[in-house]
Amino acid sequence: MSLFRREDPHSLAAPYALDALEPPERIRFERHMKDCDRCTAEVRALSEDAVRLAWSTAAPPPAAMRDRVMLAVRTTPQDPAPQGASHASARTRATQLPPHVWGAQPPPRQRRRIPLFVPFATATAAAALVVASLFAVQANRTQDRLTAEQDRSREIAHVLAAPDARAGSGRDGRGRTIGVIASATEGSAVVTLGGYGAPAGGRVHQLWLMRPGAQPRSLGLFASDTPLVATGLGASATSLAVTVEPAGGSPQPTTQPIVQLALKSVGFGE
Amino acid sequence: MLRMPRARGQARCGLGEGDRVEADELLLLVAGGDQKAFEELYGLVSGPVFGLVRRVVRDPAQSEEVAQEVLLELWRSAAKFDPGRGSAMSWVLTLAHRRAVDRVRSARAAGEREQREALRANQPAFDQVTEEVEAGLEREWVRRCLDRLTVLQRQSVTLAYYEGYTYREVAEQLSLPLGTVKTRMRDGLTRMRECLGGVA
Incomplete structure (x- = not known):
């Protein structure tokens, strides 16, 4: 408070553009900007300048990062448009943003409906992404499905809670994906499909466990885009496969797999 | 094992003018829930985002973590992007910078700084690594x-x-x-x- 009494708040535009304010100052300056068109314009220009400093720093990210981000994106819901303009186009919505689009405030965190998840939030990056995907599972469900969803979320949480939980993913020639987060010690995995849609004619996507010298074992049927929890995976599990089967599934695969994913990368068979 | 073609969404490092325009369009598509558009956007912005975060955060594991969070946040918050206020690339990098700075400050506050400095002494300097990248x-x-x-x-x-x-x-x-x-x-x-x- 006394900060602004003694100095011209405009002088904070450059430090603000460089992210060089402490959080309380940042908040105070943003409040000031709402009523100060000059500051807003100035910060916008200086922010563009600051961003140019980033031009010299680009570097290729680790390849595995892409898979983890894509896996998370497939199961993470998007925040609703600001101020409830849900029917407007992105462009229209954006014009309704508060004065300062550079968004000093982080977006509100997904609400943690199951406190069980909290410990993972500070764990590894993979776990953080996985937690985000968990919230996706629970988001936007009608009340009558919520209980079942929560049960499944707990199952998923159990997989993720394993200290050895690891993420892997694969992509076929047409860009469709399979993602897995698995724990070898728990013998369980959370599997997602991306881009496959629902098979025609009421048929279903069925997940199989492939083991050397053994028949494929059914791990369950995919229901639209929701993750499937597979349990009872032995250490000898070598890969997962997905086939298209008649409604209700089959005891053994009746078609060629549309996608397969080796489990070695997530800690099996080691 | 699947083949993993990399043509699409592969990280790039340069920021051509065309990329900047393309990023604007892609981000608007992403705001509408278009995952394919996100994959393409990833190809355009992941290099700049990761590089910037790593420059500020330094620690490789933490940099990767922050960069991932930023990229996922792009997906979640794409609807907040307003093309009338600047380019998508600016928006993305502003967000990335904010998150990187937040992380490095909390790390400093937690007294990890000295530890990480010590660790860093035994690692190749980032600038050397960066030099190898097509600039x-x-x-x-x-x-x-x-x-x-x-x-x-x-x-x-x-x-x-x-x-x-x-x-x-x-x-x-x-x-x-x-x-x-x-x-x-x-x-x-x-x-x-x-x-x-x-x-x-």
Whole structure:
């Protein structure tokens, strides 16, 4: 408070553009900007300048990062448009943003409906992404499905809670994906499909466990885009496969797999 | 095992003018829930985002974590992007910078800084790694323009932007009054704008 009494708040535009304010100052300056068109314009220009400093720093990210981000994106819901303009186009919505689009405030965190998840939030990056995907599972469900969803979320949480939980993913020639987060010690995995849609004619996507010298074992049927929890995976599990089967599934695969994913990368068979 | 073709969404490092326009369009598509558009956007922005975060955060594991969080946040918050207020690339990098700075400050506050400095001494300097990357014109331009600032302008700007120090901390490190640091930051940025003007 006394900060602004003694100095011209405009002088904070450059430090603000460089992210060089402490959080309380940042908040105070943003409040000031709402009523100060000059500051807003100035910060916008200086922010563009600051961003140019980033031009010299680009570097290729680790390849595995892409898979983890894509896996998370497939199961993470998007925040609703600001101020409830849900029917407007992105462009229209954006014009309704508060004065300062550079968004000093982080977006509100997904609400943690199951406190069980909290410990993972500070764990590894993979776990953080996985937690985000968990919230996706629970988001936007009608009340009558919520209980079942929560049960499944707990199952998923159990997989993720394993200290050895690891993420892997694969992509076929047409860009469709399979993602897995698995724990070898728990013998369980959370599997997602991306881009496959629902098979025609009421048929279903069925997940199989492939083991050397053994028949494929059914791990369950995919229901639209929701993750499937597979349990009872032995250490000898070598890969997962997905086939298209008649409604209700089959005891053994009746078609060629549309996608397969080796489990070695997530800690099996080691 | 699946084949993993990499043509699409592969990380790139240069930031051509076409990329910047493309990023605007892609981000608007992403706001509508288009995952394919996100994959393409990832290809455009993941290199700049990761590089910037790593420059500020330094620690490789933490950098990767922050960069991932930023990229996922792009997906979640794409609807907040307003093309009327600047380019998508600016929006993305502003977000990335904010998150990187938040991380490096909390790490400092937790006293991890010294530890990480010690660790870093045993690792190849990041600048060396970065040198191997195809740089593009911008890198050279930025460096050249930074060289044209006065020493105090350059230090004020780079300590804040690349190292994540607040202007108070910068003032302390440079033994300058707060007002001077604020002015140097502002003059430094403005001079960078004039110098880089032709490239924007």
